[in-house]
Amino acid sequence: MHVSIAGEVATAGTPGLRVVRRPRRGLIFAIVSIALFMASMDQTIVATALPALEKDLHTGVNWTGWTISVYALGQVIAMPMAGKISDMYGRKKVFMISAAIFTVASLCCGFASNMPMLLVPRFIQALGGGAFMPSATGIVSDHFGEQRDRAVGMFTSIFPIGGLVGPVAGGLFVSYWSWRGIFLVNVPIGIVLIAATAKFIPASARRPSSRIDVTGVALLAAMLVPAMFGITYLGSGQVPLYSPVFLGCEAVAIFFGLLFVRHSRTDAAPFVPYRLLSGRGFGVMNLINFLFGAAALGFGALVPLYAQQRYGIAPLGAGTLLTARAVGMIAVAGLATMALRRTGYRLPMVAGFLILVAGLIMMAAPPWFSMAQLPVQAWLAFGAAVTGLGMGLSVPSANNASLQLAPEQVAAIAGLRGMFRQAGSITAVSVTTAVIARSAHPGMAQAHVFLVFAALLLLTLPLMRLVPEHRGGW
Template identity: 30%
Template sequence: MLLKSAAGRGTLAATVLASGMAILDGTVVNVALPHLGKDLHAGLDGLQWTVNGYALTLAAFVLLGGALGDRYGRRQVFLIGVVWFTLASVLCGVSVSIGMLIAARILQGIGAALLVPGSLAIIQSVFDPDERGKAIGAWSGLGGIAIAAGPFVGGWLIDTLGWRWVFYINVPLAVLTVVLTLVYTPETRSPEARARFDVPGALLTAVCLGSTTYALIEGNLPAGLLGIVAGVAFLYVERRSTAPMLPLHLFRSREFSVINGVTLFVYAAVYGVAFFLPVFLQVSAGYSALAAGLSLLPFTLVLLFFSSRAGALGHRLGPRIPLTVGPVISAAGCLLLIGAGESYWLRVLPGVLVLGVGMTTLVAPLTAGVLAAAPDRFAGVASGINNAVSRAAGLLSVAALPALAGLSVGSYTNAVAFASGYRIAMAFCAGLMVCGGLTAGVLLRSGPSKAAA
């Protein structure tokens, strides 16, 4: 398939729309938290579960979703994921209680776990080899534009139509995605795909992450112990499985292990900022939903326009320098955001820009480094593992940071109390960034990665 053909353009549009929906619902919902919390009479723990319910099932099942597509057909599983995600979005929009919303968000995450890996796998499998690079580049660029537009669209919908439209907007996008996929996208499968799937591994991952998250949010010790037991059982199952979801032998590579460790620290901080900043700006600084949504737009634009140059530099230098310097710069951005307040240009934008520069420095070298550290035949698995690590980091961060910041269930409705907790949380985020930089600086080897060589 050629990118310039009608089928190529239609397939690319379908994959961009679908992945854009999943990404937006993982970020724009943060802007809606104060509004939906007030409407559904939710406490801070309810807001945490609104974010983490989605992240939990997406992180737990994204690797399984990719394997199902390889085995049963990438287009088929992709379409199931889009329809599932959309129906769950409608359930989110009609929710009459915070419990119903959380349950619908959990279902949304399962749909996202089916469509997210399928979107890129379809591009990889249907386009001619000479066209794949262009198609992936276009997919990345158009996806970046969708992410950049998300805060504006989400904030506008919340201010004009209400928070429920953050979910309803997925319906027309999904209808267009389904039509384009059915008309233009051929079915593909992997002849090497195994008939067996690591369902026990996926379920144990969900139990481990879910129990740990519950323990951190609710302060429940038995749930924490269950999470530990499930984590140990997961490692045992993966070690003995003939088709493991997580091939443990990949972690024999020092570089692979260290870069995933850096990922854990860095993305825990990033998700923490993304959770706290929009809520703080609305609750404590008096911003509208639109203004709060737009507050992180410069961060996204810096990533969008300069990541390719940072990736080229990291390709020449190797991952150690970017993964050491980038988190330290990002930590400075988090510290600047401690002083965020009513004046966006003086007290918010500087921190957002510095954070964006730091993340731009490290994101592309991190992705390239983790792929270079794995054998070529495990490139897809390595990418999936790194993606799951970043999502799990965000899940645990949103669960733990409010308690570490001393915030109670009703704190987000109190401007003074939330402001105090927000500043503590930003300090923790800065500390996590520094830990990521130190991990890379001390444990990674100098010089170009295997990919550069």
């Protein structure tokens, strides 16, 4: 006999009554969604504050851009490592520690008095935020069984919500209070998240694993930091392309990049397994995720700055452009997720990337490209919404592509996916802010960069034939 009582299943047999607890999956999804919301909100909320940071902290746009880049850098480092650590020590424990780190670091960011004092806790905040996705993916995978592909796909709807709230909140804080509020708002949300996780998410089993690869983490950081610094330095004044500092930094980055790849091939338990870097299906998805991160995530972080510098739109109005993009994503992400088992992965990725390209061209071209007599802000919002439609259509399939190749390593693969996307975003933001700093017409320079992003996405289309195709559950 089976008796269902308040989310539990009681099975009665001859030896007695055995109660098997079944956690409430909807509540678990809601809790991890709060974390993803926080992490996604912080990717966009700071974008509206770059001019305010530049003025208040007495620095240039190429250095205030580090508030975006260093956040992405922390996520690059944290995502693959968090996947392995959550396997070793349990998803719930890693998830709670990540939330605590994110919350405390946000508090420190809110009281920073200069750029170094902001960037250090911002990097630590990113470590906590970067660990959310792998541990959350693992928690959902553990509790959703045969529905886990759809649950993971629905994460695509969470990020746009953060993207929708972030720019508006950032514009409100900058317009009516201070840029400090964009960090302090995370503190009460983080406290609620920690308490809810402790009470409602069941402890997850530990999985046997090897040591943590500190050497691999160090090599990855040693590759990315000098690359970012060199590009940022290039944007400081009229520094020539043959500057010894710039060339030296990029040479160091290449050197450590080669060491990182060699380490992944030869180490017994590498930070990023070489099979997940270049193995069948994984290699092409890593490249696509890098280019997508550069074109879509890097573009999104720079939209408010573009609106302010090219058209003089106020911070609150500039922030609503990312809100329009988020609305576009939400409009189709749920439908795209539900249709995955019919469409497979390749078709929605191709269609979504083409729509995203169209939106990028629209954003770069107004007002002369518009045949309609629309105000500039309305045309920009329309273009941003089109880019959101493209992202909402393509990201659910991109999130799931390759997961079914190694479902036992779902957390590690999710972390690696995020690592490549954020690495692309770092590259795009660093290069773009350097170009803006050196340009006599920053707004037009950024418009040209958007066209380069569109070209990058078009270059990914031939790679779609190599994307691991799959229909049905996994």
